[in-house]
Amino acid sequence: MNDMAPTREQREANLEGMGCKRKRVEDVRFTQGKGNYVDDLKLPGMLHGDFVRSPYPHARVVSINTEAALKVPGVLAVLTAEDLKGVNLAWMPTLAGDVQMVLADGKVLYQNQEVAFVVATDRYAADDGINAVEVEYEQLDVVIDPFTAMAPDAPVLREDLAGKTEGAHGPRKHHNHVFEWTVGDRELTDAAFAKADVTIKEMLSYHRTHPSPLETCQCVCSFDKIRGELSIWGTFQAPHVIRTVVALIAKIPEHKIHVIAPDIGGGFGNKVGAYPGYICAAVATIVTGKPVKWVEDRIENLTTTSFARDYHMTTEIAATREGKVTGLRVHVLADHGAFDACADPSKWPAGFFNIVTGSYDFPTAHVAVDGVYTNKAPGGVAYRCSFRVTEAAYCIERGMDILAQKLGMDPAELRLKNFIKPEQFPYHSALGWEYDSGDYQTAMKKMMETVDYAGLRKEQSEKREAFKRGETREIMGLGVSFFTEIVGAGPSKNCDILGIAMFDSCEIRMHPTGAGIARVGSKSQGQGHETTWAQIIATEIGIPADDIMVEEGNTDTAPYGLGTYGSRSTPVAGAAIAMAARKIKAKAQMIAAYKLEVHEGDLEWDIDGFRVKGLPEKTMSMKDICWAAYNSVPPGMEPGLEAVSYYDPPNMTYPFGAYICVMEIDVDTGVYKIRRFYALDDCGTRINPMIIEGQVHGGLTEAFAIAMGQEIRYDETGNVITGSFMDFFMPTAVETPHWETDFTVTPSPHHPIGAKGVGESPNVGGVPAFSNAVNDAFSFLGSTHIQMPHDFWRNWKAAKDLGALG
Ligand code: MCN
Ligand code: CUM
Structure with a gap:
């Protein structure tokens, strides 16, 4: 047996902290087919919902006849805008201050828009039901080229906004105008151009494309009538925001809504928004009393979601x-x-x-x-x-x-x-x-x-x-x-979603044996947060990354976070993680000082624990401090070792x-x-x-x-x-x-x-x-x-x- 104490380099390497090319811990399950995606979820009695979609990009919906569809074996319900109106959900608010149809209300505005939602015992029956729904359309003139949208005689697209000269972001110049947003100094800029030696002018188009993650958008909604609780598993990049939105529009108390984003097969921003499928599946589970799954196919994903x-x-x-x-x-x-x-x-x-x-x-x-x-x-x-x-x-x-x-x-x-x-x-x-x-x-x-x-x-x-x-x-x-x-x-001074400041959060709980769990308000769609968040904590508090479990995506357990998009996780959640870890370390220092019978200020940090300044052999490792936190904290101190940080970045x-x-x-x-x-x-x-x-x-x-x-x-x-x-x-x-x-x-x-x-x-x-x-x-x-x-x-x-x- 080798009794040699590990070198500083070995102690450092053992942490696998920041700077280390640590292998992705989530890949152990991903590479073995053991990921847990929404579509893997199968609840007892679960139904399947799917959409009747419009073949036309602009048309009046003259009538919808669901009679034949309801006779298709396995079909239990067909929702239309009229049904959703009963619960005030035919339209939903968008994050940009606009409103959006959940199901076609009077007209359709783009190809493949959602017209009716068929709920059945399986996907095949739902598909048969879709084919049996009879919709009569009256085609309208279309606006496809954005450069013609504001022509005086352009077709009116948003009849719901008729006569509205103010939008969510100021005045509207035309019936197809959404907003005008300006920034900078027009006069100074014009003056710079007037006296420039050289100018260029070019129309640069960045064409329409689509993030198309391999896993499409999907959810399972399950309403428990006895408890009055709604559980939603979904491909959400921002689960807490989804919970708040559902509470606001469905009028269900927020603590009775459980939003869970399990493993996500790529998001790339496609899974930030709220889609009709989520609303319809939620309404359908409340109506039928059974869990309802909605899973997009590729064509639906490419042609309708963000x-x-x-x-x-x-x-x-x-x-x-x-x-x-x-x-x-x-x-x-x-x-x-x-x-x-x-x-x-x-x-x-x-x-x-x-x-x-x-x-x-x-x-x-x-x-x-x-x-x-x-x-x-x-x-x-x-x-x-x-x-x-x-x-x-x-x-x-x-x-x-x-x-x-x-x-x-x-x-x-x-x-x-x-x-x-x-x-x-x-x-x-x-x-x-x-x-x-x-x-x-x-x-x-x-x-x-x-x-x-x-x-x-x-x-x-x-x-x-x-x-x-x-x-x-x-x-x-x-x-x-x-x-x-x-x-x-972002900084709360200039960034919010629905009025909620765009902070982020982390809660760390260290267990007696020196292992711990970190729950974070961000949500990985493949970026490797389970790996990297533990590395930040490892360096900050000297516990090996392997001993820190990272958990995200469950609104019941994770502290409120604004989610993962805009590459914000490292700048915001990453900062919250470091700050929470520093709170752990501060308490740990008090415990170590007590145990080592020195003043706190006499301690200095050394890779994985504290040592007494000038007496390098007098040390206490973080692992030992974790144990002490549960049996011998200084008088007057609360036992345990955990911390929460909500971080509002300054910039x-x-x-x-x-x-x-x-x-x-x-x-x-x-x-x-x-x-x-x-x-x-x-x-x-x-x-x-x-x-x-x-x-x-x-x-x-x-x-x-x-x-x-x-x-x-x-x-x-x-x-x-x-x-x-x-x-x-x-x-x-x-x-x-x-x-x-x-x-x-x-x-x-x-x-x-x-x-x-x-x-x-x-x-x-x-x-x-x-x-x-x-x-x-x-x-x-x-x-x-x-x-x-x-x-x-x-x-x-x-x-x-x-x-x-x-
Ligand atoms: N990282 C790091 N050091 C840094 C910065 C980041 O090691 N200085 C690591 C982070 O710890 C994290 C990853 O790099 O594991 C990405 O971090 P960050 O830049 O903070 O971005 P987010 O985690 O917020 O991810 C969002 C970003 C966005 S907005 C899109 S869109 C996108 C992207 O990430 N979608 C992805 N990358 C993706 N990667 C995969 N596999 N799947 C997606 O859907
Ligand atoms: Cu703009 S795509 Mo990323 O912010 O989820």
Whole structure:
């Protein structure tokens, strides 16, 4: 036997705390098929609900006949808007201050909208019932192109809003207008443009797409009539918010509602909102007295639940001849679909789009966003978007490339010239944000050196000459992207949902043997919280991560939290975890002082316990303190060792990154090759480098999909023509390029452990890198901007339009 005491390094390693590439503990069950998803839940007597959906994008519902459906064997009930009116649930409030039909009330406004809810003993019977429901429609003219939505004679979509000149976010200019949101100084910006040496103006469209998690949206609702309690298991990114919403709209006392989000198979923002399926399943369980399950299929998910983007950004930049930016002016036409169901913090109808000045020191800027209604599915804030930061980053990063092209400057050089400098932090942006920290130059230069940027540019110009000489049919593009994100919603001074401040929470309870449980207000959809949250606690209190169980998603046991989206978990819940752990440590110090018979101030922390200053052999480990907490605390102290923290962050966090994509395109076929993709991310202090790398790989794969082909497209009559994975580009390992990741570390000065969010960064920074690569490839043929998505056909078309096909 070896009696040697463990070294400091061994004690440190034993914790598997922050900085450790700890393996994901949740994967033990995921990789063995032992995850516990909503659809795994089977309650005794459980019924299945499914929707009758509209084939038309805009139509009056003349009549609904449910008689035949009710005769189908196994069908127990068919709910329509008329039934829901009895319980005041035919419409539901959206998070954006609008209202949304739960079931078609008088008309339908987008294809596949929910018209009736059939409840049956199994899914097959429900499906037969759906086919037997007779609905008579009278088709109406459609509005599909958002640019025509506000034409004087455009069809009236929202008859429920007829005559309403005020919306949730101020005046409405037209019957299909949702809101206008403006920020910045219009006059100063106009003046900057008036005296600029150089200006650019381009309409940059970020097309409609969809997060499409592999597990679709779903729930099981079960009402206990005796207790008057409603239990809801669902794919919820924010379970507590769902509980509050249900309490408010169903008038069931909040303590009698149990919301449980079990394992979630990807969310990507798709599972933040409230959907008709949840309401109908809840009503159905109350009506039938039996549990009711609702599970979307793929087509339903792609065509009805929260879409992403659909921002059309007229972008103008003013600059000096030397390439110093002097003003930014953006007008956005935002297509919100039939209802404004954006899941933004209440005061932010366009999310945090006003981060659009990006990483650059713009003296002045002005943004106006007009939201319009169209005959498309509602949603708009999903898909690793950080509340429209994806759109903002695309806007400014394409804009900077277009400006560079006009100035005849290198795009990387133009960025370096305009970066906010390290000494300017905390930096106040022209559009109102206070950037906490950043070192953009270092990140950019590291990227440029690693990929040999100068060498790539040289190769590109040689290739261009060869192309002109007719020696090759391949063109080469370098897509540079430097993004600044804003994540961690958020400070209660500017962020709330339904009036609830966007804090987050953690409760830690240490058991006598030195193990413990941490319950957190966030909710993982695959990000690995069970692994990383324990690592924060391990470092903070010196208990091995393996001895801390992390639990999320049950509103009965977890402290109130605002959930996981907007990469807010690390910035907000992560801070609450560290603060709760510090409360544990403070009490532990008092217990240790008592036991070691010294003054508290005589103790110092040492990896996994306290030691007496100057007497390193006099120590008490955290594990022993846990035991003492249950039998010999100082007189007057309560026994036990637990703590709760509710953390209201003082500011957002501002992660950033430098990405580059090296691409080659065959002009005759439009086929592209991603030769290299390098992504440097700075998310401050890194909790688990392996998980961060996984997050970046996943987000880059999504960015690749979006930029290079993935789209929710409607034809001119309002049919969704990309409603399945046959048409909606979902990259597999075959198409996905190799990702190179890298990092710098610029801690957040206000976060207890200096960490910033990272979950959405790769999507935010990735899309402009791909799009800039395509545009950079074609630029020497005379184009300034080619709209996304850059699929083979569009690349070929671009080559043809530019006369490159001879
Ligand atoms: N992390 C870290 N060090 C940091 C920052 C983060 O180790 N400095 C770790 C965290 O501990 C966490 C993960 O990285 O395990 C992501 O953390 P964070 O950036 O705080 O983001 P959230 O946990 O709030 O996750 C939300 C974010 C969003 S909004 C979308 S959309 C998205 C994303 O995460 N959806 C995902 N990544 C996803 N990954 C998976 N697998 N599935 C989804 O649905
Ligand atoms: Cu905007 S997608 Mo994420 O915030 O859940």
